[in-house]
Amino acid sequence: MLIIGIDPGISGSICFLEDGIIKDVLEMPTMTEGKKNKKQVNGSQIYNEISFRIKTYEKKNIKVVIEQVSAMPGQGVTSMFNFGQSFGILKGICSAMQLPIYFVRPAKWKKYFNLINSEKDASRTRAIEIFPYFSSNLSKKKDSNKADAILIASYFNETYKND
Template sequence: MIVGIDPGQKGGVASISPSGAVTGQPMPLAGKEIDGHALATLLRVQSPALVIIEKVHSMPAQGVASTFKFGMGFGLVIGICDALGLPYRLVTPQAWKKAVLSGTAKDKSAAINFVRRAYPGLDLSPGRLRAPHDGIADAVCLAEYGRQLMTKERA
């Protein structure tokens, strides 16, 4: 099992099993914060061989408070993986997009379109969402990057 995590409140968590089955959900939240307990429970149950976490950074126009909050969420995700003893890799958006979205515009819609083609059974608009959740799509792409990485390492 490979897990991909797009950290942040609007991020997502996805997994790809060795058989190719995929799951995805929005980042679990408690109010407006990442729900660390729910994320830890999810990861403990899945017991992944590898977690791929998007290596994010602050945006130039982002305020100090939102940058701090975003950094706390990112650190929480890493801390959960460390506490559970899960192997993880931090991967830049440029690296996973180059591998997974090759030949596309490498934007949010490209990730959504990739997931729709590669994993048509996955619901990208869970619950009451009208539009596809790009955090779930990015998380699936991160998991796919991990799947490709592990396939190369075994070869």
């Protein structure tokens, strides 16, 4: 089974996990928009990246797991709108591709990996512990978003029961 774990947002990532093995992780494709050159997710590129990686799979053997995000206290209205827009684009693309989508709240997967109330970088450390062969791809502090996508996919892989 191929699990596509997605940490949504401009600085998020997409992980492709096959039978518990990381096949690929990519930073969220983005593009600049408007006069202020603000970054936003690039829906067309996301579609292309996912399509390319799933072409050898039957859709019944693919599961998309997106982190279920919501507004957070202290975040600005504009940034939360942009974050929600990214979440909606990802949902729309996966729905249009007719891929089964599952949602997992951050608290749920973080609790599973004992990351509640830990620093952002703790997910990177945890992902390296679980997948040491992938550590060279998680060597920078900014790779914590890749680690989140990996752990989201891994959480689903370890807890999902095919009923």
